[in-house]
Amino acid sequence: MPADSVVENEIAADGVSVQLISHDWSSPVECEFAEASTDHVIALQCQPPQAVSMGRYMESGDREFSRIGRVLVIPAGQALHVRATGGPVQAVRCAVSEQAVNRIAGFDAIFRRRTMREALDIRDRRIADTLKRMGEEVRHPGFASTMLIDSLSTSLIIDMTRHLEMTCGSSENRHKGGLTVRQLKLLSDYIDSAPPGMTLVSLARLVGLSRRHLSRAFRQSTGQTVHEYVELTRFRRACELLSTTDLHLKEIAWRTGFGNPCSFSTAFRKVGGEAPSAFRRRMQLK
Incomplete structure (x- = not known):
């Protein structure tokens, strides 16, 4: 420790x-x-x-x-x-x-x-x-x-x-009632890439499931809802870019899958409790 x-x-x-x-x-x-x-x-x-x-x-x-x-x-x-x-x-x-x-x-x-x-x-x-x-x-x-x-x-x-x-182990192994390892990997990689316009429908299509089945199986496998996982993944990526780069908020919003800086700022504040600009200033002072 x-x-x-x-x-x-x-x-x-x-x-x-x-x-x-x-x-x-x-x-x-x-x-x-x-x-x-x-x-x-x-x-x-x-x-x-x-x-x-x-x-x-x-x-x-x-x-x-x-x-x-x-x-x-x-x-x-x-x-x-x-x-x-x-x-x-x-x-x-x-x-x-x-x-x-x-x-x-x-x-x-x-x-x-x-x-x-x-x-x-x-x-x-x-x-x-x-x-x-x-x-x-x-x-x-x-x-x-x-x-x-x-x-x-x-x-x-x-x-x-x-x-x-x-x-x-084998990519065909499956969490009981959940997703296969291959399906989890596909979803994780796709979400990490932060594509614009990502929806539950596009995620379900990626792994060949219905929206309802994906929602249930994803939570069974990870302990999180798809929405919670996407929010946290975007938030962590945004924090990394804010603290290690000088990119404008518009560029960071685009790289994390948001259509505009306003929706990005709203989502960031919801998870982190402060505006992206405030987070960046705090990191720069440390």
């Missing part, structure tokens, strides 16, 4: 430790940190993701930064290089020993180089819900808390193993 993290509370069981941690990156930050060589760490950010939060594993050999989501994994002994806009961060941090993980799932056979990028942004509602429940138990311990944490960690390891196998 980052060196300046504060542990607010903790429950430890056999081979697992769950902590509520917080730290404050008060300005745009770039840092590296590593976990213990014998523990895999699965973490859930309690607040909405930072406007820009990117990372890469130092030992993976990958020079390209990938988006860090609300849930991420830091494999045992891995150093993580982070770039983010900063701000207060609260997280549920679950550290499980290699021995405990290997006993249940053989994690080391899953954490190969091909899974590293996926581990920075785990999009699985069951995993997020389990971490959230762990955090609630640590914040307000009750009867048999240690036993409950031990049971939840087993569930977490199993769900994480299934998720990584599905995400990194």
Whole structure:
């Protein structure tokens, strides 16, 4: 964990430790940190993701930064290089020993180089819900808390193993009731490209589904509605362009899929709580 993290509370069981941690990156930050060589760490950010939060594993050999989501994994002994806009961060941090993980799932056979990028942004509602429940138990311990944490960690390891196998396996694998990996990849790449005039109809046509089926399957697979995902993707891209370029708002609006600066500013303020120009000035002062 980052060196300046504060542990607010903790429950430890056999081979697992769950902590509520917080730290404050008060300005745009770039840092590296590593976990213990014998523990895999699965973490859930309690607040909405930072406007820009990117990372890469130092030992993976990958020079390209990938988006860090609300849930991420830091494999045992891995150093993580982070770039983010900063701000207060609260997280549920679950550290499980290699021995405990290997006993249940053989994690080391899953954490190969091909899974590293996926581990920075785990999009699985069951995993997020389990971490959230762990955090609630640590914040307000009750009867048999240690036993409950031990049971939840087993569930977490199993769900994480299934998720990584599905995400990194055959493109025909399908989340139960959701989308195939290939369909998710098509949608993600298309939305990231921010095409003008993108609609639910065009997204449904892209993956060969009806609008209703797409809406239901997308939420089942990601835990978000299509609209929420599109809004957040556009917002993060806009934050990146505002903080790292001198492009005019009209150009940024076009690059993020908006028809004009007015609709872009309205959407940005809705998600971020401030105007794009105010965000840019704040980033320039830091």
